[in-house]
Amino acid sequence: MSTLKKEVQSRKTFAIISHPDAGKTTLTEQLLLFGGAIRAAGTVKGKKSGKFATSDWMEIEKQRGISVTSSVMQFDYDGYRVNILDTPGHQDFSEDTYRTLMAVDSAVMIIDAAKGIEAQTLKLFKVCKMRGIPIFTFMNKLDRQGKAPLELLAELEEVMGIETYPMNWPIGMGKEFLGIYDRHHKRIEQFRVEEDQRFIPLNQDGEIEGDHSLKQSGLYDQTLEEIELLNEAGNDFSSERIAAGDLTPVFFGSALTNFGVQTFLETYLKYAPSPQPRKTTTGEIDPENEEFSGFVFKIQANMNPAHRDRIAFVRVCSGKFERGMSVTLSRTGKSMKLSQSTSFLAEERATVEEAVSGDIVGLYDTGTYQIGDTIVGGKDKIQYERLPQFTPELFMKVTAKNVMKQKSFHKGVQQLVQEGAIQLFKTYRTEDYILGAVGQLQFEVFEHRMKNEYNAEVLMEPMGNKVARWVEDQTIDDRYSSSRSMLVKDRYDQLVFLYENEFALRWFQDKNPDIKLSNPMDLS
Numbered sequence: 169m170s171t172l173k174k175e176v177q178s179r180k181t182f183a184i185i186s187h188p189d190a191g192k193t194t195l196t197e198q199l200l201l202f203g204g205a206i207r208a209a210g211t212v213k214g215k216k217s218g219k220f221a222t223s224d225w226m227e228i229e230k231q232r233g234i235s236v237t238s239s240v241m242q243f244d245y246d247g248y249r250v251n252i253l254d255t256p257g258h259q260d261f262s263e264d265t266y267r268t269l270m271a272v273d274s275a276v277m278i279i280d281a282a283k284g285i286e287a288q289t290l291k292l293f294k295v296c297k298m299r300g301i302p303i304f305t306f307m308n309k310l311d312r313q314g315k316a317p318l319e320l321l322a323e324l325e326e327v328m329g330i331e332t333y334p335m336n337w338p339i340g341m342g343k344e345f346l347g348i349y350d351r352h353h354k355r356i357e358q359f360r361v362e363e364d365q366r367f368i369p370l371n372q373d374g375e376i377e378g379d380h381s382l383k384q385s386g387l388y389d390q391t392l393e394e395i396e397l398l399n400e401a402g403n404d405f406s407s408e409r410i411a412a413g414d415l416t417p418v419f420f421g422s423a424l425t426n427f428g429v430q431t432f433l434e435t436y437l438k439y440a441p442s443p444q445p446r447k448t449t450t451g452e453i454d455p456e457n458e459e460f461s462g463f464v465f466k467i468q469a470n471m472n473p474a475h476r477d478r479i480a481f482v483r484v485c486s487g488k489f490e491r492g493m494s495v496t497l498s499r500t501g502k503s504m505k506l507s508q509s510t511s512f513l514a515e516e517r518a519t520v521e522e523a524v525s526g527d528i529v530g531l532y533d534t535g536t537y538q539i540g541d542t543i544v545g546g547k548d549k550i551q552y553e554r555l556p557q558f559t560p561e562l563f564m565k566v567t568a569k570n571v572m573k574q575k576s577f578h579k580g581v582q583q584l585v586q587e588g589a590i591q592l593f594k595t596y597r598t599e600d601y602i603l604g605a606v607g608q609l610q611f612e613v614f615e616h617r618m619k620n621e622y623n624a625e626v627l628m629e630p631m632g633n634k635v636a637r638w639v640e641d642q643t644i645d646d647r648y649s650s651s652r653s654m655l656v657k658d659r660y661d662q663l664v665f666l667y668e669n670e671f672a673l674r675w676f677q678d679k680n681p682d683i684k685l686s687n688p689m690d691l692s
């Protein structure tokens with residue numbers, strides 16, 4: 169096997185999708201501890217521990233306590249090189265969160281077993297599903313009383329429409345949590361039992377051979393009954409169906425008590441796909457192709473307040489990235505030497521020397537890159553598929569505070585929109601600017617950057633949540649527009665209605681059944 173092939177096959181690149189508080193930070197920390205990338209729990213987010221402040225680059229991030237280094241984390245485990253890409257939650261949720269999912273090869277979905285599927289998890293899940301990326305589910309917080317495991321599985325199948333295969337099954341829960349019945353490794357892993365006695369092997373029939381105190385518990389018998397039910401009526405295990413994103417393996421555990429995490433990690437690494445060929449506008453590129461290529465999936469601005477630099481996050485897709493190499497930006501045909509590049513480690517930012525498909529490199533950017541740009545090492549100007557545009561849900565009217573600064577205002581808006589930081593709409597007649605975003609943070613970043621990079625202070629007037637629908641029929645005009653269904657244009661002059669809410673949308677549709685409305689990215 170060539171070294172490049174070997175290296176690519178060792179890469180596992182994923183994002184964690186979850187609703188705030190499900191346990192993403194806790195699980196991430198446990199994984200980083202296993203990988204030796206951090207030495208103490210509580211170091212991933214300053215927000216919670218107050219400890220982590222080594223490189224808070226961006227002012228806004230510092231204020232909010234988000235650390236940029238935690239947006240990509242890398243560690244080695246058992247011969248694999250693991251890259252975890254962060255998907256921020258809460259108010260930090262933005263289009264970047266969605267776009268990050270375009271750069272991973274699999275996703276880990278954490279669900280709080282007491283809450284089941286929550287809104288943000290479902291949205292992120294839909295983006296993964298759309299891309300067909302494999303999803304591994306971790307049912308968290310089993311040390312607390314939660315929903316019945318069968319109910320949780322039914323929820324996954326019914327609400328998310330994905331088939332499930334429980335890799336293990338909880339024996340009790342909450343105060344009576346005894347451990348997990350590991351179907352995959354044919355063993356029982358006991359909760360809060362010393363390392364040397366933690367695992368109990370199972371015999372051919374899937375039972376504990378001989379005497380064991382666990383057998384005295386009624387929960388053991390109940391678990392055996394449920395396992396029998398799963399064996400008879402549940403889905404079969406299929407690594408192919410997992411890789412295709414049609415079946416999700418489900419692991420039960422408790423991130424906080426570090427229970428079931430190592431088993432999860434090891435099984436995940438075995439079944440999660442390594443980097444796969446990626447589509448370009450002219451065919452697929454193999455990750456083992458010797459020619460370097462990658463695409464920009466995220467641009468983070470003003471990381472260093474002393475300079476006005478940004479970092480473009482590049483997902484390597486083929487060949488080998490080497491520091492100082494020359495690349496061509498496919499969109500413009502411009503060549504450049506990449507002398508300053510960064511890789512991401514949990515505790516420090518290290519200069520990257522070499523990276524292969526699956527790895528993420530950060531390039532210092534002075535305004536060269538746009539979201540979705542492809543860079544290549546060779547002569548072929550390939551272009552990876554355009555990243556989808558996500559339907560914004562929050563809107564804001566924006567004007568220049570100082571009328572004398574109109575020029576820099578328009579320049580700033582155009583550039584930030586082009587870069588993909590925010591989406592632009594215009595009112596139907598007067599073409600006043602309306603900004604659209606999927607998360608509030610995008611507006612704050614916009615405002616901050618307009619002031620700092622373009623010297624243009626802005627006035628923002630919130631319009632609140634809207635339901636955006638594109639109109640195919642371009643003969644529609646503002647006779648159909650009202651305060652509850654506002655007709656606007658997107659940046660390509662396509663007509664869009666912004667409805668006050670779902671109810672207003674349905675009302676409009678009933679009144680105007682001939683007007684065809686579309687939502688190019690339905691994640692609701």
Ligand code: GDP
Nearest residue numbers: 188189190191192193194309312422423424425
């Ligand atoms: P995030 O918002 O998804 O990153 O969630 P965190 O990892 O910060 O966890 C949210 C809260 O749930 C914290 O108070 C954690 O200590 C707690 N938590 C996380 N995992 C578990 C678990 O397995 N069991 C229990 N009981 N609490 C947990």
